[in-house]
Amino acid sequence: MASLGIGIVGLPNVGKSTTFNALTKEQNALAANYPFATIEPNSAIVPVPDARIDKLTELVKPKKTLYATIEFVDIAGLVKGASQGEGLGNQFLGNIRDTSAIVHVVRCFDDENVLHVNASPAPREDIEVINTELLIADLQQLERKVERLTRQARNDKAARAQLVIAEELKGHIEEGNPVSTFAKADNEDFKALVREMRFISAKPTIYAANVDEEGLEEDNAYVAEVREVASEQNAKVVKICAKLEEDMAGLTDAERQEFLEMSGATESGLDQIIRSSYAALGLCSYFTQGEQEVRAWTIPVGAKAPQAAGVIHTDFEKGFIRAQVISYDKFIEHGTEAAAKAAGDMRTEGKEYVVQDGDIVHFLFNV
Ligand SMILES: Nc1nc2c(ncn2[C@@H]2O[C@H](COP(=O)(O)OP(=O)(O)O)[C@@H](O)[C@H]2O)c(=O)[nH]1
Ligand SMILES: [Mg+2]
Numbered sequence: 001m002a003s004l005g006i007g008i009v010g011l012p013n014v015g016k017s018t019t020f021n022a023l024t025k026e027q028n029a030l031a032a033n034y035p036f037a038t039i040e041p042n043s044a045i046v047p048v049p050d051a052r053i054d055k056l057t058e059l060v061k062p063k064k065t066l067y068a069t070i071e072f073v074d075i076a077g078l079v080k081g082a083s084q085g086e087g088l089g090n091q092f093l094g095n096i097r098d099t100s101a102i103v104h105v106v107r108c109f110d111d112e113n114v115l116h117v118n119a120s121p122a123p124r125e126d127i128e129v130i131n132t133e134l135l136i137a138d139l140q141q142l143e144r145k146v147e148r149l150t151r152q153a154r155n156d157k158a159a160r161a162q163l164v165i166a167e168e169l170k171g172h173i174e175e176g177n178p179v180s181t182f183a184k185a186d187n188e189d190f191k192a193l194v195r196e197m198r199f200i201s202a203k204p205t206i207y208a209a210n211v212d213e214e215g216l217e218e219d220n221a222y223v224a225e226v227r228e229v230a231s232e233q234n235a236k237v238v239k240i241c242a243k244l245e246e247d248m249a250g251l252t253d254a255e256r257q258e259f260l261e262m263s264g265a266t267e268s269g270l271d272q273i274i275r276s277s278y279a280a281l282g283l284c285s286y287f288t289q290g291e292q293e294v295r296a297w298t299i300p301v302g303a304k305a306p307q308a309a310g311v312i313h314t315d316f317e318k319g320f321i322r323a324q325v326i327s328y329d330k331f332i333e334h335g336t337e338a339a340a341k342a343a344g345d346m347r348t349e350g351k352e353y354v355v356q357d358g359d360i361v362h363f364l365f366n367v
Helices: 016-033 051-060 086-097 123-153 157-174 188-197 221-232 242-248 253-262 269-280 305-312 314-318 328-334 337-342
Strands: 006-009 043-047 064-066 069-074 101-107 205-210 236-240 283-288 293-300 320-326 347-349 360-365
Touching: 006 016, 006 086, 016 043, 016 069, 016 101, 016 205, 016 242, 016 269, 051 283, 051 293, 051 328, 069 269, 086 123, 101 123, 101 221, 101 269, 123 157, 123 188, 123 221, 157 188, 205 221, 205 269, 221 236, 236 269, 242 253, 242 269, 269 283, 293 305, 305 314, 305 320, 305 360, 314 320, 314 360, 320 328, 320 337, 328 337
Parallel strands: 006 069, 006 101, 064 293, 101 205, 205 236, 283 360
Antiparallel strands: 043 069, 283 293, 320 347, 320 360
């Protein structure tokens, strides 16, 4: 299975590592609750903030609360020419291919002490430098694939069909377009090609506009430019002050709130990045609750009850009988599982049920 990691990319000195350090602090602050396996130095597994989990914790008062988690990878070294091997480029491009979504950090602050690749930040061009490298990397992959398919196509019908689509896609990329905007997105050969090649420009992208504290309250001109570029690409923008987030990480919620209000922001940019990334991966959460723990479990949007149960334990999926479900709103309305049940708001669902984001679930199974 492909990893569900998010790659943090961008030009040098834009604030990638500062953002990543803030994420790492989040990870360490909660590490006590999570049995993390070995952690790579450039990868952080962080809790996904979720106000619904906080509310459930308040109501249920469990011994332990566990948030959903998501992995971020700090990808260093992307520069102009990376796809030609510049600055160890190819190795880094390979790391990006292994991720499932991208956070593209764009420098939106001035600081004469922090060198920028050009005289000053120019978001449109800066974004383009990176995206061009990513696109060239995809094109190189695809060219090798087209060569292979051309050889196979001589006596293989399936290869001939894939070759047709591969060549169309090649034309599309050569005109400067990302794989994500290819018109025949529903074509089965295309989908197989994307799964196999893991094209970087097919991955969902979130732009992180990294501003100074002054830029938090009102957008500066750099941020406006990032928003313009992102809207042309139907991509999401999150404004963040990476430096402030690094200082804030590990503080209590109340302290953070105070910190944020002082700087004119309403919500932590880092939290927004974490939540947007989770959504960009096509993931959502259902919850379990009890005296022991309140916990969020991660499933792909559209997962049916047995698959969702399997996230807790494979036995739950194999021996699935049924699910007892209370929607989040109903649970909050009634305050306890017993009250929701008494009011007739606990539903019994079978194996075809598509679990909804926020459902509070009990699985019944036999082994
Ligand atoms: N003035 C200012 N400096 C920042 C900001 N964010 C990061 N920096 C600084 O920029 C330098 C490069 O940041 P870093 O995160 O290492 O960039 P990376 O090369 O993209 O990983 C560091 O000295 C940071 O302290 C910011 O919002 N404002
Ligand atoms: Mg760095």
